[in-house]
Amino acid sequence: MSEIIVKIENLVKRYKELIAVDHFSLEIQKGEIFGLLGPNGSGKTTTINCLLSLLSYDKGHIEIFGQEMRPDSYDIKNKIGIVMQNVAVFEELNVYENIDYFCGLYIRDKALRRQYVDEAIEFSGLAEYIKFRPKKLSGGLLRRLNIACGIAHKPELIILDEPTVAVDPQSRNKILEGITELNKNGATVIYTSHYMEEVERICTRIAIMDNGKNLALGTAEELKSMIKNSETIKIHIPVLDDEHLEAIKRLSHVYQCSYSDGVLITAFDGGKHNLIHILDYLKNNEIAFGQVYSELPTLNDVFLEITGKELRD
């Protein structure tokens, strides 16, 4: 059943000395929302641009819909919708005309195009703004226009490059809901972002990227299970002796433990009832404590453990 829509093999892209994409490989199946997660400058946009043959690359092989992707593969391009990181709309045209123009690059039939444009306006919630020039739109609305221009022609494969950068949480929610809806209607989606919450929320599978390399690949659960950390517990403790700290470190499944500024942070690599064990120890030794948090691992932890640095700067 799993049809491969996108196949990237050993992609290498250099900008002079800099290796922007480094032996990157990937397969994306039909119906997925595939997340490409990586910090700024990790090579997400470069990968997408190579995928679309906008950039030439030094090495590698790219197939889309089972065909080799080349700059003149217009039959493939016809089935792709692209939402670029840099908003690409005409300042000289209003919202409606912009969507109509980009849709018209794919859909020649006038009546069908009108229907599609109307649907895209409805979908992106821009109905009130169709006569507005892009300059008059807020950042969030502009991003939505950018998305509407990319998806109006109902493509089979939709590529969104950081569509939510500089967008307020409300607009962001709408955008994410929209993407899920497009996917439900049958589109395969590639979604790049450096916001792990977004990727975790909507993506069926995720690749973690840094320095142009594909570091890890899988569902959010799979990625988290790949790392040692299963749970992090933070407890506010006004006073804690070194003797007790050492004892806590010796509790089962604890692999990391630190105490500073009145907060004890303990990381566990699996095991059950970790919170109960640690709280029991504190009570038995009559150590006073305040607020307690238990955190399940995030993709940030995954990233931290693989690269040794935080995903967010």
Next chain:
Amino acid sequence: MQVYRTFFKMLMRNIASGLLYLGIFIIISLTVAKNSESNDFTTFNNAILDISVIDRDNSTLSKALYDYLDDCQNIISIDSDEKKWADELFYRTVDYILVIEEGFEEHVRDENYDNLLTSYSAPDSNTSYIAQSQTESFVQNVCLYLEAGYDYEQAALKAGEISQITADVQISNGSGTDAEVSSVSYFFTFLPYVLICMLINSLGATLMAWNRPEIKARTAVSGTGLTARNAGIIAAMTVYSLVIVGIFIIVCIFSYRKDFFSESTIYYGINGLCYMFVCIAITFLVAQLSKRVSALSMWSNVIGLSTSFLCGVFVTRQLLPDKVVAFSKCLPTYWYINVTEELKYFSGTLSREAWISMGVQLLFAAAIFAVSLVIIKNRQQKNA
């Protein structure tokens, strides 16, 4: 089609800035045409002399000479009393008096007529030589035809025709005594400046919107191929330019009504179209080179003014230093003006040189276009 439609729509939104130039242009060309119209007329009148011819021979030939001079100059009758002629000449009632003595026709055949043609000029007259030389050339031509075996009547007729032609040639050499220059020519002489300004400002702005990297990239990944996109843009640019030239023509018709409907206007139009393609190509290049839309008006002024001055749009070429004229051959505007200069004295057929000049303009357009494409290619490679 989609590219064409949208590009054209955007062009029409930018047309306002173009029309501004049109307004300025109309005012300039109308004023210039008005002024020069009246000037030309007076110089033309001045060149006609008041002369007298006393015909004592009363032969076929003497009558033919009289008629010929009557065509060229203004003949007035004076008293046949020779004593009064000095006064007539002194007070400039006439500039020149020619006496054809009896026996003139007889002696022309053996070219012994010097004593039989007596002429008197007004003192210090610097125009009477015109009548004198017209007389001489007519008689010389008659002699040639007589020698060739024509009879007096035919020889006189032929000599009249030939002299007429030489008179025309002298006029078109532009020696101040001008035939009336059609006012349409002023309109088309200034066209290069306005056309380049209009196109760079309006067409250039739209092209630059299309050239923005993100729009370019976005369009490149669409299902419409490169060729179709370029064809759309080129078609829109051409149609838009035709609209602009069309507006010009309409304005021209309204301004010059009767002058407009002549054969030379068609050639002016063809020449204008050739130059239109040059302007499109220049605009295309400028849109590649210019970083900001606001820089366009600077570009248009630099290019428009410099080529116009160097190539004889604003100042006639005769007044420019030879070195400037030689240099201006490297500019397409030179070749445009070549044709308009010829059309000023249009005599029914266009010379080979004029057609070549139009061809050269088209070659310029193609060359400039090619340079732009090379620049685009180089940039793409740099980015990749």
